[in-house]
Amino acid sequence: MIYTAIDTFYLTDEQLRDSPSRKDGIDEAAEASLRVYGCDLIQESGILLKLPQAVMATAQVLFHRFYCKKSFARFSAKRVAASCVWLAGKLEESPRRSKHIIFVFHRMECRRENLPIEFLDVFSTKYTELRHDLIRTERHLLKEMGFICHVEHPHKFISNYLATLEAPELTQEAWNLANDSLRTTLCVRFKSEVVACGVVYAAARRHRVPLPEDPPWWTVFDADEAGIQEVCKVLAHLYSLPKAQYIPVYKDNDSFSVRRASDTQASKESPASAVASDRGTAVPSSSSQEKNSLTKAGPEKVKENSDNKDKPVPAELNGKGDQAVNSKSEKSESNVDRTEERERSRSRGRDRDSRGRDSDRDRERDRAKRHRSRDKTSGYSDKEKSRHRSSRDRGGYYSSGDKDRRRHH
Template sequence: MTWPYPPNVWLFTAEELVNTPSVREGISVQSETTLRAKGASFLVAVGMQVRLPPHTLYVAATLFHRFYVRFSLKRHHHYDVAATCIFLASKVEETGRKIKDLVVACCRVAQKNDTLVVDEQTKEYWRWRDIILFTEELLLEATCFDLTVRSPYSPLVFLTRRLVPDESKRNALSKSAWAFINDSVRTELCLRFSSNLIAAAAFYFASRVCHVDIGSEWWSDLDLSIDNIKDACNIMADLYEPADKLGEQKYTRLTN
């Protein structure tokens, strides 16, 4: 790949992201953060049901977060938008799934029943199908038909191959960093930082967790800010309070 990706116009400051349509309509910043995380978790669960690849799920989650920069959670339920983002992302990334399969997965995940029988004879089937098709137009409007999303996975591969020559260490670090990126879809990282920086943050965070020496000042050659990398790491770390799901250890915020 060529480093870096081109500039991303869908980036916002922390101050801008506490003045969203949802906040202006009375939803607290904390509540919006929680609802976004729930929507993204629903999105991933549905995507896994229909076996979508990680990069498609990342695109879907990014579209999800972009939607709520323009529209309010008070007016559009996070599950409805999440389902629509999966549908649209699967088409954009050419990993299309039949809408019937997506609708069945949405019903099962929403009702927390993996064996739920859903077909064209059930009201829930048609309700979800209509929601997805109706919300798709709003999603296209919210994103201004800009459906270009570059996930951090390719930049992560570039970094690990360039900076970690030892294969065994590289594999361990890659696995950890990949997991951080997967989990980051529950946050607004994709609205704060470029895919290059998110990859670098996951790489840096994983190097600390896996105790892999990646050298110093490596970020300078990539035209990245270590302060921004640490800010992104700390947003990731907040997901794992008080204990992370991989090692039952508490990730500490990075100050050095």
């Protein structure tokens, strides 16, 4: 007997209450909010990537199935959502490149957290980290699913049920409710037939369309009244919730942006250090910054220091204070001397380059004059040679004719 594992991934209410997230100290409200937030990311990214609705629905089901076995505290909701979109695109034969998925999630995070939208360089360390993490998370998804990623959506049952019930005007409303049901755990609690009957029932109640009740219409479609009522209850609770916000329960950094949201204040205080950290260069220390400022300063500061030396020093600055002042003045004088030497060497190099260029130009001019004189002399000699040759040919012609005439006579 061969068993297929298509409809085996369904959990009971007790199993959902004892989820790995609850064991890590995440309460029910926070877990539900993170689930809705991840599904919102999947839906929005699918629209930006121009993916069909089947890809987004599959990605949302994979998202819920993964967090039934793993905790939000150990796997980032943002990274898992991106990997679900990438994997679902392959399953539904609408693949997208990893680069495009990373760019879309990076832009969405910047827009959602009010961060400046910056360009994410493909050759940066941040991009390589995100790409490796995307591949790694996809492996975790496949491992937890046991490589069984088949998903059956309630959408394909809705049109058949409404055609049988002769209520085609409820198609759009039921379709929208089915899309919203994917933000909840209904896909891991009930079969697709039960969810389809629940959204059809909710759409009929909203538009006040009567459906046959004697016998009940849902018995024909292998559904029960308790399941339909639970589906309607979960959807009503979903619509009563505010807009989902991200809750930072993940311990490590899970940001798609170049700068973290917590580092925005520090970057405002010191923008140079933020840019240096983004590029991967070392941030200069305070002592090096002081040295750079001293080297950039001209002889004006040296004059000020000399003026300050002439002034009388108070009694409090004797001893160690005098040594510190003298050391600072010596450093500034040495830095100024170095800058002057550099400028002198640069000016010498420029003079040498200009002299070399002038000498090269003179040589080229002399060469051009010599070639012109040679061309003139060669032109005259060639003309004269041609004239001599023509005269010789003429003389030879006449001389041969005279010889023939003499022989004839």
